[in-house]
Amino acid sequence: MTATTEGPVLVTGGTGSFGSTMVRRLLTTDIAEVRILSRDEAKQDAQRRELADSRVKFHVGDVRDYRSVEDAVNGVAHVFHAAALKQVPSCEFFPLQAVRTNVDGTDNVIRAAERAGVRSVVCLSTDKAVYPINAMGISKAMMEKVAQAHARNDASSTTTVSVTRYGNVMYSRGSVIPVFVEQVRTGRPLTVTDPTMTRFLMSLDESVDLVEHAFAHAEPGDLFVRKAPACTVGDLALAVASLFGVEQPEIRTLGVRHGEKLYESLLSREELQKSDDQGDYYRVPLDSRSLEYELFFDEGEKRVVDSDYTSHNTERLDVEGVKALLRNLAPIRRELEAAGLPAEGAA
DSSP, X not given: OOSGGGSOEEEETXXXXXXXXXHHHHHTTTOSOEEEEESOHHHHHHHHHHHOOTTEEEEEOOTTOHHHHHHHHTTOSEEEEOOOOOOHHHHHHOHHHHIIIIIIHHHHHHHHHHHHTOSEEEEEEEGGGSSOOSHHHHHHHHHHHHHHHHHHHOTTOSOEEEEEEXXXXXXXXXXXXXXXXXXXXXXOOEEESOTTOEEEOBOHHHHHHHHHHHHHHOOTTOEEEEOOOEEEHHHHHHHHHHHTTOSSOOEEEOOOOTTOOSSOEEEXXXXXXXXXXXXXXXXXXXXXXXXXXXXXXXXXXXXXXXXXXXXXXXXXXXHHHHHHHHTTOHHHHHHHHHTTOOOTTOO
């Protein structure tokens, strides 16, 4: 990152999978201070001991509580907003909790950042926000609308708010990969929902690259997506098993769970229609039309795109391709070394 010396950076949800990776990336620069806002003091204590870096300042608080956000953001130059409820089942069971964290919490972060004169806020979203069918995806879709409404309704703001959207992050908290690893190591059947289900594959480092791209290039209200390969859940299970020396694992099919899709979309066809292809990334600019009704009814799109960008139509990796990708993950390499197995092919 090139602008980290401009002032402190705040990472909300900085003790989570993405947040902690973001913090480590920031600490490789000459940044003077990284602030972490999260509500779990036990995780903060563990992270404090692990990082052992005086530049990291911990704030106990919750994005639902405006006052705690206001205190944490004071004097900050940039905010990476990663705090969220991300588990599909918990959001299905408690949808209002998803709204309070993912929607109201994002509004608190943006409003506090603007009041404090923060230069930029990058909000993290998910592929489940595209044509959402579960409470987590719906709340994240609303989060995106909150961020974009700020840019549309307050054009004079000096705070640039943008959104990044990404698919499954490999080996993040809640990822199926650690489950497969544990099942293989203990000799149990690998449990999959539907072997033909596809999911995007992105590493934690690549998800941070996406946020840094947004940080460097965003205009107010921009949405950024990193292009990513995908694979079937069945091939992912076979790849994990093969890495750990099991070539013909027993696979038990559970069936598609409530709130799950057969494939995920990173961009809808409507978004693709107005997107800019930036090589490894897509940028979708803000629809900045005002609330003049004729601008919605009398103006149409000249370019027509008839498909979404999904895990079904992106680059599809086979078992060997997935194995090569997995070998680049540090947690997988550690698991293989602990099991006395080769981790060759790692970058």
